Amino acid sequence: MEPKLNTNQPQVNLSKKEKIKLEREMRHQIITFVVMIFFTALAFMSVASDLIPASFAVPFILILAVIQVILQLYYFMHLKDKDHEWPNAFMLSGIVIIIPMVAALMLLLGVVKY
Amino acid sequence: MGHAQHNTDTLPPNPEKATLEGRNKFLAFWFFLGGETVLFASLFGTYLGLRNGTAGGPTAAEIFDLFLVFIMTTILLTSSLTSVFAMLAMKKGNFKQMLVWMWVTVGLGVAFLGLEIYEFYVYVGYGLTFTTSAFGSAFYTLVGFHGAHVAFGIGWIVTLLIRYRKSGLTLTNAPKFYLASLYWHFIDVVWVFIFTVVYLMGIGG
Incomplete structure (x- = not known):
């Protein structure tokens, strides 16, 4: 079939x-x-x-x-x-913003175990 | 018009990105995945904050079955590979082979979902329900959301497969299959973190 x-x-x-x-x-x-x-x-x-x-x-x-x-x-x-410049650009800028944010939150909340 | 496409029976290479519509869908889908990342990041944050609040109920280390989760991880990783093969078949213009690999992906997804349901059933048997503790609520919300994404992905791909079972590859359906495959990889990305943060750190951390 x-x-x-x-x-x-x-x-x-x-x-x-x-x-x-x-x-x-x-x-x-x-x-x-x-x-x-x-x-x-x-x-x-x-x-x-x-x-x-x-x-x-x-x-x-x-x-x-x-x-x-x-x-x-x-x-x-x-x-x-190639043809993936925009997703890459947005993702990298997101990571640049996220890293200090997560670090600051971890310090603020005292989650420094790891 | 005629000079651009003298042979209507051939598709350009990378048919998923050959039309403006396909390229727009592609970019918009990455935006959607960005939103999904925020959703799952919130759920992961909630879980990490609440995972020690067991309220006298079972703890993560007491109930998690690492071996079962390892099998589930392997199944999902393999289904990611088969959907990659489907996309390679599409780029070669072999539509039938692409359908077969997509069905294999769906089959592995169903197996994964079945094991996850079985896993939840076992944990409820151990006395961990959604309302037992903050840990229970956070765990079932995070892992359940992922399971719901798997179920949605299966429904999506099956719909595409049935709708286009006889059509052959076109510039219309190539982007649709490509996006479904991207979504499936994203599900696997989330699971890699669930495996590490929820299960491995639940046992070893």
């Missing part, structure tokens, strides 16, 4: 260069995925094992989470590609 697709379905015209680019993109994304799974497992183990003290584990897993999010944004969500 083949679903009846348009027989003259529009094809995307790709030059050889673009095909190579897509292949490379796919390789990068698989590497990104493997790294993310590895970081997740690393974070999981650093908490599950009793050998690592919480004073080290908590900042460590937070850094791993930030790296994973950067990978996700730039590779999976294509922020590294």
